[in-house]
Amino acid sequence: MTSAARTAPRFLARSAQALTAAAAVADVFRAVALRDHYLHPTDASLHRSGLISMAFAYLMTLATVLFLVWLARSRRNARELAPEAAVPSTGWMIGAWFIPVVNLFAPRRVVLDIGRAGSASWQKRETTLVNLWWAAWAAHALVALVAGRVAPGSMPCLVVTETLMLAAAVLAGLVIERVTALQGTAPGVQVSLRT
Template structure:
């Protein structure tokens, strides 16, 4: 918003402040993306342990799916749904609704943000940022949900008795 205010009223907003805010935003988003991709890799590995035959796709798509334009509108949703379904095979439909709510907020943020930047519309940019915040809250909730579901499933696997005839260490 500071950068936008500078473009609208360049004499009232110091450039150094907007540049610093923009730099902090880029650093925070880069750190969040790296942490999220690390979490996603680990959660996919856990999902494969919980449901060994789960079709989660190739691990390359776990990163590339976020980076390839247009493809990044549907692959991330599928990755998270696949991880969620493999983590809780008899899962709650509300969990899938949570993935869909996050995806709608995230995709709408991108589309409205592009429209707002191309038309320099402040209401569109504000709407885009509101959707970005909503997507951030929803992804945090989703991360917590998948992590707790996987924690319970992995705990159950650890405490399950070994099948008959299986050698023990």
């Protein structure tokens, strides 16, 4: 029987993908509700935007936790599949997401290192996929920050910001899928729907 570290984490991958998609969709509704409240401030619009923002915060928190749990499992797989590879420590893998300025570039490198170490089949297209995901995510954060200060309530800014958020969510789902699939095809790794 394989150890948990030698099992491709399909269930975690699917859960992280589903919650990431749900959080991205909730973010669209949140942005629209906030814009509506900004343009037409009423108690009803404040209540509606508050509820949607709260739902988004819960979904995004759950998506983040599941993504990090999936990444930790993928890291363990990569470590076992390629003990000599440069795979980040668990502390750095998690901390890289939360340290200001470092979180602008380090998480991308963490995902690339785990992906490369966990599969001999890692190619340029996988690196490109990770780079596209990270570019969409970083662009979303930058545009949202600038738009919130320069043009709050602007429909063009809202469309660009939320398009980037949805693109980042789709690309994150593809990154999760690709890393999990490549690790699942590595010799000695079994695919489990339970982990």
